[in-house]
Amino acid sequence: MQSTTHQFKTKAVAALNNEQLQRALKRTKGHFIDKRRAAVDALPEFDSLRQRAKEIKEHTLAHLDFYLERFETQVQAQGGQVHWAQTPQQARAQILQICQAAQAKRVTKGKSMVSEEINLNSALEAAGIEVTETDLGEYIIQLAKEPPSHIIAPAVHKSRDEVADLFLAHHQQYGLTQRLSEIPQLVNEARQVLRAKFLTADVGITGANFLIAETGSTVIVTNEGNGDLTNTLPRVHIVVAGIEKMVPTLEEVTTLLRILARSATGQEITSYTTFSTGKKRPDDLDGPQEFHVVLIDNGRSTWLGNEFHEMLRCIRCGACMNHCPVYSSIGGHAYGWVYPGPMGSVLTPLLLGLSTTRDLPNASTLCGRCEAVCPLLIPLPKLLRYLRIKEYRAHLMPAKTRFLLSIWAFYAKHPRLYHFFASRKMRWLAHWGRKRGAFRYLPFAGNWTATRDLPAPQGETFISQWQQRQEHP
Amino acid sequence: MMSTRDLIFTQIRQSLKRPELDENARQQLESRIASPPVFERPAVGADLTTKFFYQLEKVVGTHDTISTLTDLPFAILEFLQQHQLPKELVVDRSFQPLSWPPRLSINYRAAQANDVTSITQAFAGIAETGSVVLISSPASPTTLNFLPENHLVVLKQVDLVAHIEEVWKKLRLQAMPRTVNFITGPSRTADIEQTIQLGAHGPRRLHLILVKK
Numbered sequence: 096m097q098s099t100t101h102q103f104k105t106k107a108v109a110a111l112n113n114e115q116l117q118r119a120l121k122r123t124k125g126h127f128i129d130k131r132r133a134a135v136d137a138l139p140e141f142d143s144l145r146q147r148a149k150e151i152k153e154h155t156l157a158h159l160d161f162y163l164e165r166f167e168t169q170v171q172a173q174g175g176q177v178h179w180a181q182t183p184q185q186a187r188a189q190i191l192q193i194c195q196a197a198q199a200k201r202v203t204k205g206k207s208m209v210s211e212e213i214n215l216n217s218a219l220e221a222a223g224i225e226v227t228e229t230d231l232g233e234y235i236i237q238l239a240k241e242p243p244s245h246i247i248a249p250a251v252h253k254s255r256d257e258v259a260d261l262f263l264a265h266h267q268q269y270g271l272t273q274r275l276s277e278i279p280q281l282v283n284e285a286r287q288v289l290r291a292k293f294l295t296a297d298v299g300i301t302g303a304n305f306l307i308a309e310t311g312s313t314v315i316v317t318n319e320g321n322g323d324l325t326n327t328l329p330r331v332h333i334v335v336a337g338i339e340k341m342v343p344t345l346e347e348v349t350t351l352l353r354i355l356a357r358s359a360t361g362q363e364i365t366s367y368t369t370f371s372t373g374k375k376r377p378d379d380l381d382g383p384q385e386f387h388v389v390l391i392d393n394g395r396s397t398w399l400g401n402e403f404h405e406m407l408r409c410i411r412c413g414a415c416m417n418h419c420p421v422y423s424s425i426g427g428h429a430y431g432w433v434y435p436g437p438m439g440s441v442l443t444p445l446l447l448g449l450s451t452t453r454d455l456p457n458a459s460t461l462c463g464r465c466e467a468v469c470p471l472l473i474p475l476p477k478l479l480r481y482l483r484i485k486e487y488r489a490h491l492m493p494a495k496t497r498f499l500l501s502i503w504a505f506y507a508k509h510p511r512l513y514h515f516f517a518s519r520k521m522r523w524l525a526h527w528g529r530k531r532g533a534f535r536y537l538p539f540a541g542n543w544t545a546t547r548d549l550p551a552p553q554g555e556t557f558i559s560q561w562q563q564r565q566e567h568p
Numbered sequence: 569m570m571s572t573r574d575l576i577f578t579q580i581r582q583s584l585k586r587p588e589l590d591e592n593a594r595q596q597l598e599s600r601i602a603s604p605p606v607f608e609r610p611a612v613g614a615d616l617t618t619k620f621f622y623q624l625e626k627v628v629g630t631h632d633t634i635s636t637l638t639d640l641p642f643a644i645l646e647f648l649q650q651h652q653l654p655k656e657l658v659v660d661r662s663f664q665p666l667s668w669p670p671r672l673s674i675n676y677r678a679a680q681a682n683d684v685t686s687i688t689q690a691f692a693g694i695a696e697t698g699s700v701v702l703i704s705s706p707a708s709p710t711t712l713n714f715l716p717e718n719h720l721v722v723l724k725q726v727d728l729v730a731h732i733e734e735v736w737k738k739l740r741l742q743a744m745p746r747t748v749n750f751i752t753g754p755s756r757t758a759d760i761e762q763t764i765q766l767g768a769h770g771p772r773r774l775h776l777i778l779v780k781k
């Protein structure tokens with residue numbers, strides 16, 4: 096999909112004023128947080144499992160070449176093929192080629208963020224292939240021609256009324272005559288329409304939550320079962336996955352599974368966890384005749400060992416966005432691309448470059464809630480800070496910001512001067528703000544005070560208070 | 569010219585600041601795979617069956633217990649009657665030796681669009697999560713697990729294990745099947761207004777029959 100991240104500020108403001116979206120965000124927020132909390136509280140081992148998970152991923156990344164090769168050998172041994180793509184263009188071309196070789200007219204898809212990252216659907220559609228997203232949330236936003244607004248609940252911003260309108264508009268061709276308004280009816284309607292797609296698809300495309308070097312298996316976790324109909328019914332199964340999805344063994348995947356669902360939806364395990372290994376065996380009565388795995392690099396191999404290395408541990412659980420005050424206020428669309436929330440604010444600039452995405456790492460108070468809940472202990476605020484440093488070094492900041500920052504930096508490097516001016520300013524602000532207790536407007540900070548008040552300080556800086564306490568304990 | 573594959577591997581090694589691993593290092597990683605590290609597991613308690621049923625009920629699975637496999641056809645008939653389902657089944661071929669009452673129409677094949685009820689044999693049950701594990705084979709095609717609206721899974725008591733890791737031990741004794749399905753309750757979605765709805769794409773009902781002997 097095309098990025099609109101350069102419009103982040105405008106879109107964020109529009110999102111704040113969008114009542115319908117605000118209602119949806121409110122509805123979701125507590126839901127994910129409470130369920131995760133309950134699941135984590137019920138597993139005393141959770142924190143040690145997070146540490147283990149981090150170790151597993153770090154071990155794998157340190158030997159990524161070995162495990163990727165081993166995975167490839169195993170897939171081939173089971174009659175499958177592995178394809179390598181360095182860029183989104185290469186990945187799209189390979190997938191299109193597989194589809195065309197199979198003379199595919201109809202493709203069904205399971206939810207896959209990396210397929211959005213490489214903009215797969217439009218490439219297939221341009222070649223005259225019908226592509227149907229089969230995860231209910233993905234299907235809804237496909238009808239609405241919108242990008243996902245959450246990595247695990249892509250249509251979380253849509254109300255049942257909007258879904259009802261979409262189905263009425265798009266399902267008349269399948270015989271729908273009445274507007275359905277209840278959730279069970281809507282789910283059932285999607286089930287009927289998509290069932291027909293599953294049964295007639297030539298190719299099924301899924302993502303992978305994990306790739307297993309030991310067995311050459313790809314793993315998907317779903318609740319709906321759409322991924323399984325996608326990888327079982329069509330003649331050809333294509334798996335698209337980033338190279339960082341690798342895990343050495345079934346045991347280690349087990350540890351990651353134990354923290355994934357708990358962090359994502361608060362489930363102990365999803366309804367379906369499926370391990371696909373190669374193509375249909377000779378005597379099997381169903382299953383695909385071809386099994387392809389397209390492994391996508393798209394810059395990931397260059398992050399190995401650099402300051403963004405830790406982002407490669409991400410298992411796309413979505414906990415960071417569920418707990419992010421910025422995401423909870425503006426939703427996923429304002430981020431303008433595939434990956435929203437804190438993980439997106441790190442990934443999007445890495446994947447698309449900072450010049451059009453520089454607002455993302457800055458749209459954070461670095462409050463640290465994302466890092467506190469990330470099951471892989473990824474220090475997201477630190478990575479956002481690295482991106483800000485990169486932005487500064489690349490001279491991407493507006494001149495005014497750079498100028499003011501350089502003045503601040505001068506004082507910050509001269510503590511005595513800093514303290515001298517800071518204490519003057521404190522006293523001055525305390526004096527003027529005494530009556531109301533807060534400032535509605537401050538010169539030079541009009542933008543900041545336009546939407547919030549600044550509480551008036553007490554009149555002393557931290558350092559002077561500290562010194563007084565040391566002297567009179 | 570280097571292939572894309574080679575370019576990716578070259579970049580990985582460059583980023584990791586080391587050449588391709590030598591034979592010795594590769595051997596070490598191979599033996600790590602052969603005896604993988606096992607980490608903390610959730611407590612399950614001594615009574616596996618109780619825990620298993622408790623977990624299964626939490627995800628809205630239903631269950632029944634029979635003493636021997638010969639009782640299976642009757643348990644199935646009862647289920648069909650209770651839910652007023654047609655007496656037509658797609659069945660895992662391993663149940664062929666059972667004596668099925670003539671009232672039931674039994675098919676041993678992959679599932680088709682209009683099949684309403686399927687019967688499969690679990691490779692294992694997991695007390696930790698309330699999951700059943702189904703593996704694809706000529707006798708047990710994967711479509712049986714997903715196409716029909718009612719999925720009945722038969723689990724032998726001996727195949728009930730405490731944790732997921734025990735499934736791997738058992739699975740390594742045979743060739744890796746095309747598909748290993750961990751199934752935990754019926755199909756569900758919360759994609760419209762976060763409201764849980766059963767029967768999104770897969771079965772609306774998951775019914776487990778535990779066979780004591």
Ligand code: SF4
Nearest residue numbers: 409410412413415469
């Ligand atoms: S960064 Fe962490 S919390 Fe966010 S999606 Fe990735 S693994 Fe989950």
